[in-house]
Amino acid sequence: MKTRGNLSLILIVLTIFCALYTELVNAQVTLNVLDPRGELFTPPVMPTTARLDTLAGKKIGILNNTKPGADAFQPYLEKALKEMVPTIEFKTWVIPYNAYPDKEKDLKALAEWSNGVIGLLGD
Amino acid sequence: MIDAKPFLADSHSSATGAGMPDLRIVALSVAATAGQPPEILEKVAKESAKEIIDGLTKGVKGVVAGPPAPLKPKPAEVLSYTGKNYDEAIETMEKFFLSNRWSDGLPIVPATKEAVGSMLKGTDLPRDHVVGIVDPRKGIATVEKIAINAVMAGARPAYMPVLISIVQALTDPSFDLYGVQATGGLAAPLVIVSGPIIKDLNINFSYSTAGPGWRSNSTIGRAMRLILINLGQAWPGVNDMKDVGNPAKFGILIAENEAQTPRGWPTLREQEGFSKDGSTISVYASQSYRQVMKHSIKPYIEEATFEQMKTALTADASQWGEEIVFVFSPSYAEALANAGYTVDSIRRALFEEGRVPRRIFGPRPLGALAVASGIPKWIDELPDNFGVPVVPSAEHIKLFIGGGRGPGCSFMIDQWGFGNSHFTTKEVKLPPNWRELVNELKGWETPIEVK
Numbered sequence: 043m044k045t046r047g048n049l050s051l052i053l054i055v056l057t058i059f060c061a062l063y064t065e066l067v068n069a070q071v072t073l074n075v076l077d078p079r080g081e082l083f084t085p086p087v088m089p090t091t092a093r094l095d096t097l098a099g100k101k102i103g104i105l106n107n108t109k110p111g112a113d114a115f116q117p118y119l120e121k122a123l124k125e126m127v128p129t130i131e132f133k134t135w136v137i138p139y140n141a142y143p144d145k146e147k148d149l150k151a152l153a154e155w156s157n158g159v160i161g162l163l164g165d
Numbered sequence: 166m167i168d169a170k171p172f173l174a175d176s177h178s179s180a181t182g183a184g185m186p187d188l189r190i191v192a193l194s195v196a197a198t199a200g201q202p203p204e205i206l207e208k209v210a211k212e213s214a215k216e217i218i219d220g221l222t223k224g225v226k227g228v229v230a231g232p233p234a235p236l237k238p239k240p241a242e243v244l245s246y247t248g249k250n251y252d253e254a255i256e257t258m259e260k261f262f263l264s265n266r267w268s269d270g271l272p273i274v275p276a277t278k279e280a281v282g283s284m285l286k287g288t289d290l291p292r293d294h295v296v297g298i299v300d301p302r303k304g305i306a307t308v309e310k311i312a313i314n315a316v317m318a319g320a321r322p323a324y325m326p327v328l329i330s331i332v333q334a335l336t337d338p339s340f341d342l343y344g345v346q347a348t349g350g351l352a353a354p355l356v357i358v359s360g361p362i363i364k365d366l367n368i369n370f371s372y373s374t375a376g377p378g379w380r381s382n383s384t385i386g387r388a389m390r391l392i393l394i395n396l397g398q399a400w401p402g403v404n405d406m407k408d409v410g411n412p413a414k415f416g417i418l419i420a421e422n423e424a425q426t427p428r429g430w431p432t433l434r435e436q437e438g439f440s441k442d443g444s445t446i447s448v449y450a451s452q453s454y455r456q457v458m459k460h461s462i463k464p465y466i467e468e469a470t471f472e473q474m475k476t477a478l479t480a481d482a483s484q485w486g487e488e489i490v491f492v493f494s495p496s497y498a499e500a501l502a503n504a505g506y507t508v509d510s511i512r513r514a515l516f517e518e519g520r521v522p523r524r525i526f527g528p529r530p531l532g533a534l535a536v537a538s539g540i541p542k543w544i545d546e547l548p549d550n551f552g553v554p555v556v557p558s559a560e561h562i563k564l565f566i567g568g569g570r571g572p573g574c575s576f577m578i579d580q581w582g583f584g585n586s587h588f589t590t591k592e593v594k595l596p597p598n599w600r601e602l603v604n605e606l607k608g609w610e611t612p613i614e615v616k
Contacts, residue, residue, distance in 0.1 A: 070247045070248065070249065071247065071248055071249070071250055071251050071253070071254045072245050072246070072247045072254065073245070073246045073247070073248070073251070073254035073255060073257075073258055073275055073277075074243050074244070074245050074277060074278065075243070075244050075246070075258060075275045075276045075277055076241040076242070076243060076244070076276045076277070076278060076281050076309075076313045077241045077242045077243075077244055077313070078241075078267055078276060078310065078313045078314050078317060078391065078395040079267065079304065079310075079395045079396070079398070080238075080299060080304025080305045080306060080307075080310050080395065080396035080397075080398075081238050081239065081304070081305050082302055082303055082304055082305070082398075083236065083298050083303040083304075083305055085182070085183065085184040085303070086184050087184045087185075087186070088184050088185055089187065090185070090187040090188065090189065093221060093222050093223060094221055094222050095222065096222065097218055097221060097222060102221070110197075110199035110200075111169060111197055111198035111199045112198075113199075114198045114199045114200070114201065114206060115167070115193075115198040115206055115209075115210065118203075118206040118207050118209070118210035119167070119210050119214075119217070121207075121210065122207075122210035122211045122213075122214040123214055123217065123218070125211075125214075126214050126215070126218065127218070140341075140344070140583070140584050140585050158221040160166075160167060160217065160221075161166040161167065162167055163167055163168065163169065163198060
């Protein structure tokens with residue numbers, strides 16, 4: 043009886059020891075920091091204008107933003123589109139990319155003339 | 166909108182930021198169209214024609230037009246990182262920040278609630294006060310967010326007034342932060358400090374003012390970069406398209422050496438129209454840093470400066486119209502002053518003598534990019550060898566004394582000249598507990614050599 047009692051005691055001590063050891067091994071430290079990112083200001087959302095049913099016979103304004111690639115690519119673009127839709131009419135507005143705020147009149151004229159606009163070139 | 170391939174993510178990001186998330190963008194299959202041979206351009210145009218036509222004719226999902234969201238930023242969220250011990254938890258945080266592009270690559274000081282609370286003692290502004298909107302993604306810079314990034318950089322609370330002024334300057338429309346952040350040109354904001362705050366904060370204004378070694382110089386510059394990363398959210402190759410980048414993106418702060426400025430020469434803050442009694446910070450979209458030497462083969466001290474001025478446009482004359490900054494070392498300034506120069510007269514002399522021949526602007530007529538860069542049409546009419554001033558006026562030249570008394574090596578710093586960015590100066594406003602904040606800096610100083 044005494045032996046059984048001793049054995050039980052040893053078992054209990056061992057169990058407690060194992061539990062404590064496991065807890066020690068699995069102990070975690072949690073580091074809490076504040077998020078450095080800013081919330082983003084949401085500007086007014088402007089929906090895309092309705093798409094055209096066809097480009098045939100349509101006036102397409104080209105907004106050339108004067109980046110180096112725009113001049114290089116524009117003639118080839120117009121040629122390729124004309125080959126697919128011969129009756130497109132193109133007209134170009136050259137408005138520097140860094141002058142838009144001061145060029146409202148020109149941008150309005152572009153919008154008024156055009157059925158659709160292609161912007162060249164985003165670099 | 167048509168784009169070259171590498172700029173597609175940049176374009177979508179810009180369109181969304183401008184309130185046009187549905188803008189139809191077609192990416193060409195080349196990295197750039199400028200300089201391509203005709204057969205390539207023809208091939209690319211044919212390949213993309215159908216997609217361009219679809220962009221104009223096929224339906225889009227459609228977004229509902231709406232007003233801007235009200236500017237009521239929420240308090241910063243708490244983020245948690247675990248580990249077997251504190252070091253491991255920090256490592257977990259660092260790895261997360263790096264993989265999400267919230268870091269500048271250097272080890273970060275954890276912005277705990279307690280650390281940010283201490284940092285906020287550096288200002289009397291409320292933590293939800295909006296200082297500015299940071300481009301390109303229009304992150305809202307509250308005082309709290311500035312403080313969080315300041316902690317991460319290792320800054321001290323006393324630096325907060327300077328950081329708040331820096332954010333005010335960066336987000337001022339005159340600085341064109343959107344352009345500076347997003348451009349493919351190699352631009353980076355440079356911070357220049359002028360005034361008594363330099364001494365208060367142990368900012369190095371002497372030998373190697375533009376270098377490391379001082380807690381203030383290094384961490385204010387670093388905090389600015391972390392603010393641009395985390396609030397502006399400009400990421401290399403995504404919406405920051407600089408090919409090579411710029412070492413100044415690590416965050417450079419230069420301080421004016423007022424003590425060794427020649428007698429009678431106004432300080433930078435006075436030149437900018439501010440009181441000598443206060444302090445200012447200026448931000449400048451720096452591009453290249455070139456050495457100007459006192460010792461040269463030229464007979465006259467100032468000729469080295471004139472020669473260097475002429476090089477400002479030799480790489481790219483289409484950047485005409487920019488401002489130019491000179492940081493004269495004390496010995497160089499002393500030599501100029503002994504030769505009879507004042508700030509005004511050296512600026513006038515640089516404007517008159519620092520000229521480039523008309524032919525470097527290219528053949529007539531000036532191309533569209535030249536016009537876009539602000540090169541006036543009268544330059545077209547000049548003869549090829551006519552000397553065109555490098556800057557539009559003497560007032561476009563900023564100069565001040567910085568650094569220690571050495572052999573006379575000074576800096577000419579030219580500006581990113583493709584956008585609308587201007588040298589922008591703001592006053593540094595101090596909180597009521599300023600002296601207490603300055604006293605807290607005891608022990609955080611590095612000696613400054615002045616000879």
